[in-house]
Amino acid sequence: MSNRVTITQVAQEAGVSIKTVSNVLNNTGNMRPETRERVREVMNKLGYQVNLAARSMRTGATKLIGLGIADFSQPFNPYLTDSIIQAARSRGYGVLTSTYGYHNQDVESIVGETHQLPADGWIFFTGQPVKEDSVIFQQTYPVVLASDFNAFDKVDSVTMLSYEGVCEVVERLLVAGKKRIAFAGAPLRKNLESEADYVARIKAAKFGTVDVRSRAYIDTLEKAGQALDSRYLLHSEFLDHKNGAQLVKGLLAAVEQGKLEMPQVMVCANDALAFGMIHELAKNNIAIPGDVELVGFDNVPEAHYSNPTLTTINPHVDDYAEHAVNFLIERIEGYKGPTRRYSSPCTVEVRQSCQL
Amino acid sequence: MSNRVTITQVAQEAGVSIKTVSNVLNNTGNMRPETRERVREVMNKLGYQVNLAARSMRTGATKLIGLGIADFSQPFNPYLTDSIIQAARSRGYGVLTSTYGYHNQDVESIVGETHQLPADGWIFFTGQPVKEDSVIFQQTYPVVLASDFNAFDKVDSVTMLSYEGVCEVVERLLVAGKKRIAFAGAPLRKNLESEADYVARIKAAKFGTVDVRSRAYIDTLEKAGQALDSRYLLHSEFLDHKNGAQLVKGLLAAVEQGKLEMPQVMVCANDALAFGMIHELAKNNIAIPGDVELVGFDNVPEAHYSNPTLTTINPHVDDYAEHAVNFLIERIEGYKGPTRRYSSPCTVEVRQSCQL
Numbered sequence: 001m002s003n004r005v006t007i008t009q010v011a012q013e014a015g016v017s018i019k020t021v022s023n024v025l026n027n028t029g030n031m032r033p034e035t036r037e038r039v040r041e042v043m044n045k046l047g048y049q050v051n052l053a054a055r056s057m058r059t060g061a062t063k064l065i066g067l068g069i070a071d072f073s074q075p076f077n078p079y080l081t082d083s084i085i086q087a088a089r090s091r092g093y094g095v096l097t098s099t100y101g102y103h104n105q106d107v108e109s110i111v112g113e114t115h116q117l118p119a120d121g122w123i124f125f126t127g128q129p130v131k132e133d134s135v136i137f138q139q140t141y142p143v144v145l146a147s148d149f150n151a152f153d154k155v156d157s158v159t160m161l162s163y164e165g166v167c168e169v170v171e172r173l174l175v176a177g178k179k180r181i182a183f184a185g186a187p188l189r190k191n192l193e194s195e196a197d198y199v200a201r202i203k204a205a206k207f208g209t210v211d212v213r214s215r216a217y218i219d220t221l222e223k224a225g226q227a228l229d230s231r232y233l234l235h236s237e238f239l240d241h242k243n244g245a246q247l248v249k250g251l252l253a254a255v256e257q258g259k260l261e262m263p264q265v266m267v268c269a270n271d272a273l274a275f276g277m278i279h280e281l282a283k284n285n286i287a288i289p290g291d292v293e294l295v296g297f298d299n300v301p302e303a304h305y306s307n308p309t310l311t312t313i314n315p316h317v318d319d320y321a322e323h324a325v326n327f328l329i330e331r332i333e334g335y336k337g338p339t340r341r342y343s344s345p346c347t348v349e350v351r352q353s354c355q356l
Numbered sequence: 357m358s359n360r361v362t363i364t365q366v367a368q369e370a371g372v373s374i375k376t377v378s379n380v381l382n383n384t385g386n387m388r389p390e391t392r393e394r395v396r397e398v399m400n401k402l403g404y405q406v407n408l409a410a411r412s413m414r415t416g417a418t419k420l421i422g423l424g425i426a427d428f429s430q431p432f433n434p435y436l437t438d439s440i441i442q443a444a445r446s447r448g449y450g451v452l453t454s455t456y457g458y459h460n461q462d463v464e465s466i467v468g469e470t471h472q473l474p475a476d477g478w479i480f481f482t483g484q485p486v487k488e489d490s491v492i493f494q495q496t497y498p499v500v501l502a503s504d505f506n507a508f509d510k511v512d513s514v515t516m517l518s519y520e521g522v523c524e525v526v527e528r529l530l531v532a533g534k535k536r537i538a539f540a541g542a543p544l545r546k547n548l549e550s551e552a553d554y555v556a557r558i559k560a561a562k563f564g565t566v567d568v569r570s571r572a573y574i575d576t577l578e579k580a581g582q583a584l585d586s587r588y589l590l591h592s593e594f595l596d597h598k599n600g601a602q603l604v605k606g607l608l609a610a611v612e613q614g615k616l617e618m619p620q621v622m623v624c625a626n627d628a629l630a631f632g633m634i635h636e637l638a639k640n641n642i643a644i645p646g647d648v649e650l651v652g653f654d655n656v657p658e659a660h661y662s663n664p665t666l667t668t669i670n671p672h673v674d675d676y677a678e679h680a681v682n683f684l685i686e687r688i689e690g691y692k693g694p695t696r697r698y699s700s701p702c703t704v705e706v707r708q709s710c711q712l
Contacts, residue, residue, distance in 0.1 A: 005496075025472065040468045044491040048471060062474060064452070071438055073657060078434030082427055085455050094473045096420065096452040099441050112396045115404060116381065117450045118418060118474055135400040140361075241661040275661055282663040301429060305597040305631055307638040307663050 005048045014042040064094045065328055066119030068110050070127060071099040074240045074272035075300040076317075080125065080146075083321035091329050093120075111135050120332040123324050127239075129208060142331030146324050148209040156327040156340045160315040162209065162297070165346025166216035169267055169295050169313060172348070172356045174224050178265050178293075182232035183217040184247055184277060185210055185239050185269025195230045202233075210239070213269050213297065231260050239269050244276020252284060263292060265354060271296035271303055274310055278353070282307070293354035308352035320344035361404045370398040420450045421684055422475030424466050426483060427455040430596045430628035431656040432673075436481065436502075439677035447685050449476075467491050476688040479680050483595075485564060498687030502680050504565040512683040512696045516671040518565065518653070521702025522572035525623055525651050525669060528704070528712045530580050534621050534649075538588035539573040540603055540633060541566055541595050541625025551586045558589075566595070569625050569653065587616050595625050600632020608640060619648060621710060627652035627659055627668055634662055634709070649710035664708035676700040 007025075011018045016039060023029030024039040042048075065088050072078045085095045096119050100110045107126045114122055121142035129149045130136060136143055137154040144156045151157035173181050187210050189198050203218060205211030214233060221228050234251060236243040254260040268274040274296035281288055288294055288308050296303060296312035303310040323342040350356050363381075367374045372395060379385030380395040398404075421444050428434045441451045452475050456466045463482045470478055477498035485505045486492060492499055493510040500512045507513035529537050543566050545554050559574060561567035570589060577584050590607060592599040610616040624630040630652035637644055644650055644664050652659060652668035659666040679698040706712050 043471065044464075044467050044494070047494055047496045063472060064474070072428075072434035073438070075431070075658075078428035078437075081434075081453075082429070082455065085427075085453065089469075094452060094454060094469065096450060097437075097441065098450060099438065108400075111400050113445075113450065115399065116419060118420070138400065138403055140403045241658070245661065275658075279661045279663055279665075302431075302597070302631075302658075305601070305635040307635055309635075 005046045007048070010039065010042050010046060010048050013046060014039045062118040062120050063092060064096050064119045065325065066114055066117060066122035067095055067097045068107055068114070068122055068124040068126075069097065069099055070125070071101055074270075075275075075302050076270060076272065076298045077125070079298075079300050080317055080321060083317050084123065084325060087318075087322045087325040091325060093325070093329065108135050111139070114139070114141070121328045123328055127209065142328055144324050144328045144331075146320070148212055149207045151339065151341065153339045156331065157342075158320055158324045158327065159341065159343050160320060161343045161346045162313075162315070163212050163216045165297070165313040165315065165348070166213045166267065167220045168346070169348055169356065170217055170220035171224070173265055173267075173295075173354075174220070174226065176356065180232065180261060180264045181217075181221070182234055182263035182266045183214055183269070184234040184236070184244070184266045185273045186214045186233040186235045187211055188235050188237060198233075199228065199230050210269050217267060232263060234266070236273065239273045241272055241276035241279065244268070244273040244278075245280040246276075247273070248277050248280035248284070265293040265295065267295045269297060271298040271300045271310060271312055274312070274353075275302065275306055278306055278308070278310075288353050289355065295354045295356070299349050303349070303351065306353075311351045311354040311356060312349050314347050314349045316344045316347070361402045363404070366395065366398050366402060366404050369402060370395045418474040418476050419448060420452050420475045421681065422470055422473060422478035423451055423453045424463055424470070424478055424480040424482075425453065425455060426481070427457055430626075431631075431658050432626060432628065432654045433481070435654075435656050436673055436677060439673050440479065440681060442674075443678040443681040447681060449681070449685065464491050467495070470495070470497075477684045479684055483565065498684055500680050500684045500687075502676070504568055505563045507695065507697065509695045512687065513698075514676055514680045514683065515697065515699050516676060517699045517702045518669075518671070519568050519572045521653070521669040521671065521704070522569045522623065523576045524702070525704055525712065526573055526576035527580070529621055529623075529651075529710075530576070530582070532712065536588065536617060536620045537573075537577070538590055538619035538622045539570055539625070540590040540592070540600070540622045541629045542570045542589040542591040543567055544591050544593060554589075555584065555586050566625050573623060588619060590622070592629065595629045597628055597632035597635065600624070600629040600634075601636040602632075603629070604633050604636035604640070621649040621651065623651045625653060627654040627656045627666060630666055630668070630709075631658065631662055634664070634666075638663070644709050645711065651710045651712070655705050659705070659707065662709075667707045667710040667712060668705050670703050670705045672700045672703070 007018055007021050011021045021039055024036050067084055069077050088095045096117055098110045098113055100107055106128055107124050123144045123146055124136055125146040132152045145151040146158050148159050202211055202214045205215055218228055234247050236247045255262050274294050286292060296310045299312045299314035303312050363374055363377050367377045377395055380392050423440055425433050444451045452473055454466045454469055456463055462484055463480050479500045479502055480492055481502040488508045501507040502514050504515050558567055558570045561571050574584055590603050592603045611618050630650050642648060652666045655668045655670035659668050
């Protein structure tokens with residue numbers, strides 16, 4: 001760290017003022033793009049490195065956002081991470097990613113780690129509910145909760161209009177005259193819980209990805225005067241490829257044993273689950289959309305390349321990520337107002353797996 | 357930042373020494389797991405936050421690794437990122453991710469950004485060659501190049517035994533009596549370049565993912581005394597789903613025009629390309645492995661769930677990531693020895709798309 005190149009040396013070599021170099025570093029100020037480019041070239045040539053520790057001491061800010069996310073084992077998470085990196089970069093922030101592990105740990109498990117990482121604030125993306133007294137609401141840094149769970153007005157949060165998206169899909173299926181519409185990825189059933197209690201539990205749910213999406217399915221059927229057959233609420237522990245495949249295995253066994261008629265359409269709680277189901281259906285030579293139709297949720301890029309391509313609900317992840325990042329940066333930069341909640345809109349992308 | 361909770365307050369509240377709190381923070385020292393857990397709980401309860409700026413000023417280290425990677429538009433990249441996060445965490449480091457965009461920019465474009473981010477060193481994963489005078493070799497922080505390109509002995513680097521992996525697959529296909537083995541994802545052909553010059557260019561290649569993997573294919577055919585038909589070197593601009601699909605479109609057009617007989621097996625330069633090819637083949641009702649067989653490269657988790665599941669070369673990404681992280685941390689922690697290059701082994705994972 002001796003012989004550190006100074007901002008003055010960069011300015012001299014580039015033939016510009018120190019202020020101009022500072023503007024280039026902070027991506028501010030008005031100058032010709034060529035000038036900005038030349039200063040960057042000189043910085044690279046000289047190996048100029050911002051003295052970050054000194055800057056942090058001075059400004060108290062690292063210009064870094066932390067993202068706490070399960071892991072990248074299903075395609076929604078890297079897609080969201082990419083979108084958050086893009087949104088943060090457009091605001092001059094970098095992103096530091098910590099994973100807590102989809103199947104093993106809850107988001108609180110990385111709170112200790114966040115204190116060792118120099119982010120100005122954190123976005124926590126969680127697939128499990130966060131309790132009102134959770135440590136993530138008790139941090140000294142700004143937090144945005146990205147999830148379908150209650151933030152208890154403790155922090156800003158972003159969610160998706162999942163309920164409305166699923167309602168629209170089920171309505172369109174009913175209008176198209178589809179029978180035996182199933183919902184895949186419903187909440188787990190509890191031991192000894194009656195079917196009526198199970199459905200009542202879902203109908204009472206206000207939060208949670210699987211709960212809210214399942215409730216939208218139940219409510220839309222009811223609204224249309226259709227009797228709910230709770231055997232078509234196909235529950236699974238996690239919303240990933242593996243659970244999608246397992247769910248189809250269970251379904252086919254039930255059909256074979258004469259316990260259930262094959263659904264005509266399966267609305268899936270997310271795309272990863274749908275991909276796993278497509279895989280297992282194909283393995284059993286069940287044609288999609290010929291024998292059964294499928295609708296996903298997320299519109300991950302892979303939905304264009306599955307076989308068949310996946311009809312899915314598009315929750316506009318770019319918009320969702322942008323709002324999460326903007327909420328967080330506003331807090332970092334001093335906004336002290338009441339907590340906010342933003343929901344990104346959901347629209348339907350029709351592809352091969354279901355002709356809506 | 358006033359009313360900051362101090363390490364002394366944490367120690368008092370937890371009933372331990374300041375040294376113990378310090379050991380918890382740095383994941384060092386011997387103590388009962390319950391003690392470590394209790395100290396963490398107190399830190400969370402009090403909202404203790406490490407004064408990172410002060411710590412950085414004191415130690416000069418941020419305990420952060422930077423990862424420069426194109427983006428997450430194809431499944432290898434999030435898989436690698438997840439593996440790097442895991443490897444870094446096991447060494448007590450966090451990971452800061454910067455993307456430079458797969459299709460638009462080269463890795464050098466984020467060097468300016470790296471100087472604004474507080475990482476102790478950077479791993480650059482690149483799909484394009486890096487020139488000997490590249491700015492990434494001229495940085496004041498330690499660098500590890502993760503790629504199939506030359507690091508010119510300027511920095512430590514990790515690569516894969518791609519050449520050996522592809523040789524093994526092609527050998528096994530030849531032993532199994534397969535005819536018309538194609539290689540998908542070969543380097544782009546240059547305008548006015550003769551077929552002989554094109555093949556000679558590949559055969560002379562020492563580096564580069566597509567070049568080395570293509571060369572392995574050519575060498576193995578030659579070694580077995582098989583004439584190379586360069587029309588079966590299927591070139592594509594990028595190794596992603598979209599280019600895989602386009603490549604199949606071109607191939608089918610050539611077959612229809614009688615210019616080429618359909619290959620019996622296609623060895624693909626990576627899994628994303630194979631997924632795109634599977635998609636387009638399925639769309640055209642071409643059965644895999646009935647009509648054509650496919651082999652991928654990467655063994656991304658999705659290879660278990662494609663239809664059919666993908667036979668692929670496993671480059672042991674965990675091992676690759678661990679070596680990249682260890683090389684970097686050794687440099688960060690003061691190792692000054694000669695540059696090193698590690699290659700992770702490649703083994704073949706046989707699934708449905710090709711019975712090797």
